[in-house]
Amino acid sequence: MTRKKVTLAFITNDSERKASFKKRKKGLIKKVNELTTLCGVEACAIIYSPYEPVPEVWPSRQGAEGVLTRFRELSEMDQTRKMVNQEAFTRQRIKKAQDQLRRLQKENKRKELENFMYQCMAGMASVNDFNLCDAAEMNLVMNQTMREINARMEAIQKAPAPHHEDTAAHDVMMPPPTGSPSTGGSIAQIGGVDGWDVGGMVPPYPYFFNNFNSSTSAAGTTSGSDIN
Amino acid sequence: MTRKKVTLAFITNDSERKASFKKRKKGLIKKVNELTTLCGVEACAIIYSPYEPVPEVWPSRQGAEGVLTRFRELSEMDQTRKMVNQEAFTRQRIKKAQDQLRRLQKENKRKELENFMYQCMAGMASVNDFNLCDAAEMNLVMNQTMREINARMEAIQKAPAPHHEDTAAHDVMMPPPTGSPSTGGSIAQIGGVDGWDVGGMVPPYPYFFNNFNSSTSAAGTTSGSDIN
DNA sequence: GAGGCTATTTATAAGAC
DNA sequence: TGTCTTATAAATAGCCT
Numbered sequence: 001m002t003r004k005k006v007t008l009a010f011i012t013n014d015s016e017r018k019a020s021f022k023k024r025k026k027g028l029i030k031k032v033n034e035l036t037t038l039c040g041v042e043a044c045a046i047i048y049s050p051y052e053p054v055p056e057v058w059p060s061r062q063g064a065e066g067v068l069t070r071f072r073e074l075s076e077m078d079q080t081r082k083m084v085n086q087e088a089f090t091r092q093r094i095k096k097a098q099d100q101l102r103r104l105q106k107e108n109k110r111k112e113l114e115n116f117m118y119q120c121m122a123g124m125a126s127v128n129d130f131n132l133c134d135a136a137e138m139n140l141v142m143n144q145t146m147r148e149i150n151a152r153m154e155a156i157q158k159a160p161a162p163h164h165e166d167t168a169a170h171d172v173m174m175p176p177p178t179g180s181p182s183t184g185g186s187i188a189q190i191g192g193v194d195g196w197d198v199g200g201m202v203p204p205y206p207y208f209f210n211n212f213n214s215s216t217s218a219a220g221t222t223s224g225s226d227i228n
Numbered sequence: 229m230t231r232k233k234v235t236l237a238f239i240t241n242d243s244e245r246k247a248s249f250k251k252r253k254k255g256l257i258k259k260v261n262e263l264t265t266l267c268g269v270e271a272c273a274i275i276y277s278p279y280e281p282v283p284e285v286w287p288s289r290q291g292a293e294g295v296l297t298r299f300r301e302l303s304e305m306d307q308t309r310k311m312v313n314q315e316a317f318t319r320q321r322i323k324k325a326q327d328q329l330r331r332l333q334k335e336n337k338r339k340e341l342e343n344f345m346y347q348c349m350a351g352m353a354s355v356n357d358f359n360l361c362d363a364a365e366m367n368l369v370m371n372q373t374m375r376e377i378n379a380r381m382e383a384i385q386k387a388p389a390p391h392h393e394d395t396a397a398h399d400v401m402m403p404p405p406t407g408s409p410s411t412g413g414s415i416a417q418i419g420g421v422d423g424w425d426v427g428g429m430v431p432p433y434p435y436f437f438n439n440f441n442s443s444t445s446a447a448g449t450t451s452g453s454d455i456n
Numbered sequence: 457g458a459g460g461c462t463a464t465t466t467a468t469a470a471g472a473c
Numbered sequence: 474t475g476t477c478t479t480a481t482a483a484a485t486a487g488c489c490t
Contacts (some may be wrong), residue, residue: 002464002486008261011269020486021267021459027484028263031256031467032273033236039249040238041278045260047271104332111339118346193468230469230481243474248469255467259484267482459490466484473476 018051025049029058113141246279253277257286341369 011017025047032045045058117138120126240244251274260273273286348354 002462002466002484003488005465006262006266006486008265011266016486017267018457021263021269023485024259024263024267028259028271030484031252031259034234035252035275037236038234038239039245039252039277041276042251043256043273045271046270047263049267049269055382078335086489089316094371098289101329101332104329104336108332108336108339111336111343115339115343116344117348118343121350122346124346124349229485230467231471231479232469233482234469242468247475251468258467461487461489462485463487464485466482468482469480470489471477471479 021049021051032058104122110141114145117141117145249277249279260286338369342373345369345373 011020028045028047032043035041036043239248254277256273260271263269264271
């Protein structure tokens with residue numbers, strides 16, 4: 001995290017890894033400590049390492065034991081009193097996860113279509129592969145793309161100075177404006193998808209779309225009409 | 229830890245404490261994650277909070293279970309596992325959804341990168357937008373793509389007859405490896421960005437990759453440089 | 457290797473909505 | 474209350490001894 005942005009992957013160099021481990025273990029334990037103290041919660045951390053025969057445990061072994069026991073007996077614990085809240089909470093969590101899942105699936109689909117479109121544009125796929133995609137949705141994607149391109153072109157025409165800080169600054173992919181690097185968590189930013197930074201290039205869409213349309217309609221799609 | 233040096237003591241203000249807890253819990257788990265990944269060690273963290281009936285556990289319940297089992301073997305033997313009830317079931321459901329979510333997020337990321345790549349090839353994005361992507365992962369995607377392309381080309385050269393046996397199990401969609409859909413060549417280029425004149429629609433991957441690499445290393449002087 | 461030392465990256469307490 | 478943003482404290486990778 002310094003002098004070089006860390007890459008979240010196994011450190012192959014032995015000594016380097018060990019050094020990192022020691023530093024990070026220390027930091028981690030400090031963090032657990034802070035969390036419990038500041039927020040008054042119970043927590044424990046257990047770290048096995050090839051460097052120490054005895055696993056690092058925090059807080060004291062007893063403390064950890066207590067936490068662990070509770071963890072193990074969770075089901076029996078106070079199922080009674082908290083059951084209702086618990087269940088509602090859990091249900092809520094499930095719903096939340098499912099919602100996110102749905103969003104991601106939708107997003108995934110969109111990306112697939114977009115991807116396919118770009119492949120066509122790059123000449124690496126042809127509309128013959130179109131059965132791979134869903135026509136209706138592809139239509140949506142294309143319309144969206146066209147709208148974006150047109151808007152972009154208009155913007156360029158109106159403002160001859162091709163500034164890079166255009167309105168679509170938040171750009172295509174790679175969402176996290178402040179996201180941590182490998183946090184992974186930043187992957188699926190919802191809603192940041194509009195606006196491709198056409199960034200000063202004239203896209204070859206005429207070719208693509210023409211090609212696409214003709215072939216598509218030949219294939220029996222009904223959706224090509226509103227593209228123009 | 230910011231705007232004010234933190235004092236290691238219980239935060240009396242309720243909402244403040246809760247906010248802090250949420251942030252710190254997230255950070256802590258990230259740290260555990262990093263530690264295990266970077267240093268290849270086993271570790272787990274368990275956090276109880278009054279805010280959530282279900283304790284936060286890292287890594288996945290299974291992972292934690294494994295660590296815990298070992299830990300218990302080292303300490304004492306108490307067989308108190310009994311988790312067959314509604315709650316366990318529900319939690320399992322949550323986990324399942326979360327796992328799927330994680331997979332989808334990963335997949336999403338991959339698609340985003342792939343998409344970006346194709347955008348570059350289509351001339352709709354330039355490597356100047358590369359900071360939007362994660363270098364290391366992009367590298368993976370590109371290598372994978374290259375492998376697939378090469379495999380595909382070899383397959384086609386070797387066997388004009390459709391002898392389907394190649395290694396590309398997932399078979400990317402890229403039918404005409406050398407055939408350009410049409411002349412094209414009309415793609416103009418504006419904008420000061422060092423343009424990529426992909427020229428016609430011939431699959432420009434060699435150009436793309438070369439250009440990509442050089443431009444990247446050139447552009448990444450500031451901080452990046454992880455690519456090589 | 458084990459500390460000590462920065463230059464940077466991360467984590468986050470406060471604010472702003 | 475939750476989220477997003479910002480300013481600042483904390484953690485730590487790469488060096489050096």
